[in-house]
Structures are given as structure tokens and as C-alpha cells.
Amino acid sequence: MLYLTWRNVKMEYRIFLDTANIKEIEEALKTGIVTGIATNPNKMAKAGRTYEDVLKDIRSIFDGPVAVEAISTKAEDIINEAQELSSMSENIVIKIPANIEGIKAINKLVPMGVKTNATLIFNPAQALAAGLANSPFISPFIGRVNDIGHDGLTLFKQVREIYDFYDINSKVIAASIKNCSEAINAVLNGADSLALTYKVFNQLFEHPLTEIGIKNFTRDYDSIYK
Template identity: 40%
Template sequence: MKFFVDTANTDDISELAATGLIDGVTTNPSLIAKAGRPFTDVIKEICDLVEGPVSAEVVATEYDGMITEGRKLAAIAENVAVKLPLTWDGLKACKTLTGEGTMVNVTLCFSANQALLAAKAGATFISPFIGRLDDINLDGMELISDIRQIYDNYLFDTEILAASIRTANHVKESALAGADVATMPPNVIKSLATHPLTDKGLAAFLADAEKAGIKV
């Protein structure tokens, strides 16, 4: 499974990129707004920090505007993936931009039928929102599994990018359900390495080493 970090904070991205565990970055207008800097400057800096795809989202809601903005975003760097909403105009724009060789991340997916349409439109990534489905008492993981089966049935190349991930358990369940990518905030990525028994075991080893006077 690929790991994308969901943030526009370049300090966090730089720190995580140094571990070699990050395969890409996802952003959205809300995250960019928190950065408090010009949109294109932030995207360019992020693209310089990571080699993998960097999702940058359009704000237009109609086809012509999406195409204009999408082309501008794609011109920032070769690893930009233009992020489009899963609307009828978004699907039309997806078909056009992918036809031009641009990576496209179709976002705000909440049903298997939507994911099927995105794949037929040539999406590079489809982003089902797990956490938001959980919020309304629907099973986000069931959606991941359904999309996985449909894509495998018809050999679609579109990658399933599990989004709206909030916990370490979301990551595990997404991996088990067959998601190709998980995008998550920096704190969730870091939480994957923690376990109380690891901390307890390390403390015991260090205490024993101190008692025995062990030095390396």
C-alpha cells in the first residue's frame, strides 16, 4: 500500500519525506488556506519535496473552468495530480485532462457507482471518503471492498485512494480491503509506529542494560 500525507504543511511533509515512507501528498483548498501562502507557491514547494503525485484541487465547478484551472495546475510540476470533484462536469473534465496525459484524482466519492463512473472517465485515482461515511453510520470499508471488486472485475487501472482517514485502524482496514493508497494526516502516519507494548518492552530492555552496565 502507498502512503500519501494529507496536508499542505511543508515542514510536516519534509519531515515525513525524509523517512522514505511517503509516496505522495494530497491537499485541498481548506488545507492550502491554513498555510497562509499563495496557492501555487505551496503546491510548487510540495512538488519539490516529494517525487510522487501531489494532488492539487480546482475550485471551479463547471467544465470549462475546471479545464482552465486543471491545465494551470498541471503546468506547475510534472507530479501534480489535478483533483476534481465527483460531479458530472468533474467527470467530463477528468476525461479531457487524462486524455492530455495529466494525472487526475477524482475526489468526494461516496458510492461504488460513482467510483465506476470515475474509472470509466479515466481517473488516475478515486478518493472514497471513509470517515465521512462513518459519520453518518455507513460503512466506509464496505465501500472500499465494493470498489475493489468492481475494479478487479473489469481490470480498471484507477487506483483506490482511501481518504478521510482518521485512525490507525482505518489504515489497517483499508489495507485489508484492498485500497491501493491511504492518505492521512501526519499524526495518523506517526501513530502507526506506536504500541504500548513496544514502549513497555523498550523501557524494560533499557533498564536491564543500565543495571548490567551495557554500553555499545
């Protein structure tokens, strides 16, 4: 079953599930609100599988963008690796660090038709560079910015202001999100999309008052009909 097609250019990419665990992907897709999958070498190591194996399974149930990470560090090597990864499956998005070598690579790859996600962004200047290089997606990191004593949400507000001023169309994906509150605040501060772990994704549906309400409704129903 296909849930999404990249060729539908009007489709908005709101939630990327950040995992390489196929069972988690299968469960999350059942909600109908996952519009992309994001992976990286750390996620692959935890799953104990290769990109090829994971992509084969993902493609059997999902036809939207799947982000995989290039690990090369020099522009020419990144370009070669990105082309190889991109050839593995339609709709692959290549995650490339937004340092100078990465921006050089993105600038070359985008005209080739390779879809890129400028990642490991920790300041608005990196986001500006990635946007000017026409990367379709960029990923500023909230949690890791907060971890070093800065404000990840301010980062998103600044990126949105810059992108609106320059009319840059790159999709801003909030990454490194630790909880549901960070996810919502990222959207309120300008993120177009969210990259959520399975744990945080499930937090979108949870609230203790909802559970209390369900129990109360069930109790009242049973008191009448049983």
C-alpha cells in the same frame, strides 16, 4: 534530494501525506515511506499559503505526485483550471469531484496528459464512473461516509470488487481516515493507497507495548553495563 520520480512507472503509490504544512512534510519524508503529497483548499487555508509557495517548497525535497484541488464547478471551467494548475509543476495531480461535471472534465483531461484524482467519492457508482473515465487515481472517503451512518469500509470492498470485475486500473486511495485502525482496514478491504494526515501517519509507528518494551530493554541494559 529527490525521493521519488513519477516516470518510474513500476513505483507503487502507497502513502500520500495529507497536508500543506512543509515542516510536517519534511519530517514524514525522513521515514522514506511517503510516496505522494495531497493538499486541498482547507489545508492551504490552515497553512496560510498559496499553492505556488507550497509547491515550490515541496519540489525542493520531493519529486513525486502532489495532489491539488480544482475548485471550479462546471466541466469546461474545471478543464481550464486543471490545465493551469498542472502547468505549475511536473507530477501535479488534479483532484476533481466525482460528480457529472467532474467526470466530464476527467474524460477530457486524461487524454491531454493531465493526471487526475477523482475525489469526494461516497458510493461505488461514483468510483465506477471515475474508473471508466480512466482517472489514474480515485479517492473514496471513509470517515465522512461513517459520519452519516454508513460503512466506509464496505464502500472500499465494493469498489475493489467492481474494479477487479471490469479490470479497471485506477489507484484507489483511502481518504478521510480518522485513525490507524481505519487505515489498515481500508487496505484489507481493497484500498491501493492511503491519504493520511500527519497525525494518523505518526500513529503507524506507535504502540504502548513498543514503548514499554524499549523502557524494559533500556532498564535491563543499564542494570548490566552501568
